[in-house]
Amino acid sequence: MTLSTPVLTPSTLFARETLWQSWLDVEATLAEVQADMGMIPESAARGIRAVAVLDRIGVDALEADIRITHAPILSLTRLLAKAAGKAGDYVHWGATTQNVMQTGRILLVREADLEIRKILASALLLLAEMAETHADTLMAGRTNRQHALPITFGFKVAGWIEELSRSINRLEGGGRRLFALPFGGAVGAMHAFGPQGRELNRRLAARLDLSELLVPGRSNNDLFADYIVQQSLLAMTIERIASELYLLMTQEIGEITERLDDGTVGSSTMPHKINPKYVVRVLADAAELRNLAAPAMETGRSSHEGDSATNQLLSSVLDRAIPLAWEMAQRFENLLARTEVQAAKMKDNANQTGGAIATERLMMLLAPMTGRSEAHDLIHHAIEHLPDPEITVTEALRKDSAILAHLSEAEITAALDPAGYCGDSSAIARDAATVARRMAGGLKSRSSTSSSDVALID
Incomplete structure (x- = not known):
């Protein structure tokens, strides 16, 4: 319809x-x-x-x-x-108020859902391009906000793609459950329609392109709550991606920037400042939407066969959540389109520790000769207290006699090159780009099809 x-x-x-x-x-x-x-x-x-x-x-x-x-x-x-x-x-x-009000809202939510899918498809294509372009762009992998192991930026984006894919799948499931006809008369048993009640429900659902409910009552608020919770989980994912981008924009890190239009003003007070503009709106939207999960779940606590109090709350939460999800998706897509990767800065940061970021590789080369624990301790003790701050980790390890007893200086130097120790980062990034494009195609192809279609990814 x-x-x-x-x-x-x-x-x-x-x-x-x-x-x-x-x-x-x-x-x-x-x-x-x-x-x-x-x-x-x-x-x-x-x-x-x-x-x-x-x-x-x-x-x-x-x-x-x-x-x-x-x-x-x-x-x-x-x-x-x-x-x-x-x-x-x-x-x-033979109808009742909530039959019409809830059905109308479901139809409008479905229209928004189709638009959100289109926007997320475009976001996935931007992420796919990012992952593929930077499949080999060296950067520091970070755990607990400290350098961990070398990765590529494409690998980081691959993680975003996979998590976003899961969020989209959850949203798809929530939509399939929500887009059902809540039309059952006064309490859900089709009293006013006699023996034709269930057939009327079936035909009306088909005409509206909605699925059927066995009990099409007025207290099925869990379906709305479910969908809003899935939107909140989408917000959580988008917030995580935007938060990482925001952190990487920090001046001391400088690995990501936003492409701003000419004439954009960073600060009214400090002429030198160029503040991020797009990421902050995404973060604000995502935080607000994520926090609507709790009131959405309150709406499922309706009593008996109908409860106006929970329905009033439900309308209020829907009025905030669905438009907010739509706006958040639009702003997220815009942010990705304006994201610029500073590859040279990523490489500089990955090399900042003078080879320490790749010491796991050196440890694994030593391990067959010394045992893993001994290899770990040899390297740790060699760099724990560098005698001269001008000496890099690589230089210190190349001169350590305990390590030289097993490996040559050339082998030590090669092992500590971050660019040579990125694991499967490149392959994972390219595979993720393929996944993102396939999912984007599925989202776009479903932009005008029935809400009862199967999930995008099994």
Whole structure:
């Protein structure tokens, strides 16, 4: 089903008028399915569809009526029925408020989900290019924020790609579960429709391109909570990637910069400063979205067959979470497009320890002759207290008699070259680029298909 709303944006997704029109779309589709089943006259369905447009109902009139009734769907169906004339006798036939409100919101969330997928596909392609281009770009691998072993920047990006892929898969699963029809009448058992109830649910779900629920009740908030939690996990991943980029932008590290437009001002006070502009917005969005997981889970604690208190909370959380996820994805893609890798600085930093970053390789060369523990201790003691700060680790180890008893100076020097000890970094980076492109293709191909499709990656 195509919604009758204008082009959606993060700011208009759950705007008042957008929501109202989504409810009108649901009411009109319900009438059409009921007419197909002989539950209401076909002329009634045509009449309802013809006026199920917000401009025909009147925004001001609807707003005024809602202020009186405090029941938006009651007001909407009352004005829809009035606009439809005789056909209006069949508006909202057997339905209840939450049936329409939740279904409308699900349809809007699905529209946002499709846009978020497209943006994440573009982000994956940018990461794929980054991983492939820098598959052999030497940098320091860091654990506990200290130099650990040499890697390539492409390898680091490969880790981002794989984690982002997992987040996308989780989001895909949350979407498949959420995009189901919560239309079961007053309590979920289709009372008002007699023996045709479940068939109506099946046909309406098919018309709206939603899956079916065995119990299409009003308290299935876990489906919404699940989806928001998956969005929060996506935010966690994007936040981790952006945080690493932000740290690598630190002036003392200088391995990443943002490409800024001419005329960008770094600081109003300090003329010399060039502050990062794009990464900080991503980090702010991601932190806010990540923290919506907790209130989302509160919405699943609804009581019995319906609970307005949890539904009010759910609407509030959805209104914040889904547009925020959309904006975060857009800003993340923009950040990646403006990320510039300073390969020379990465290489300089990797060589900063004078060969110490590759001492594991030297240890493993010594180990067959001395045993691993002895090899570790020989190297550790040789560099623990360098006699002269001008002497590099490589120079100190080349002169250590205990190590020279087993290896030549040339072998020691070669072992301590960081560029020669990056493990499978290059191959992993190139494989990750392939994975990212394949997943991006899957995301783009599903941008206009049914929400019930299979997962992107098994």
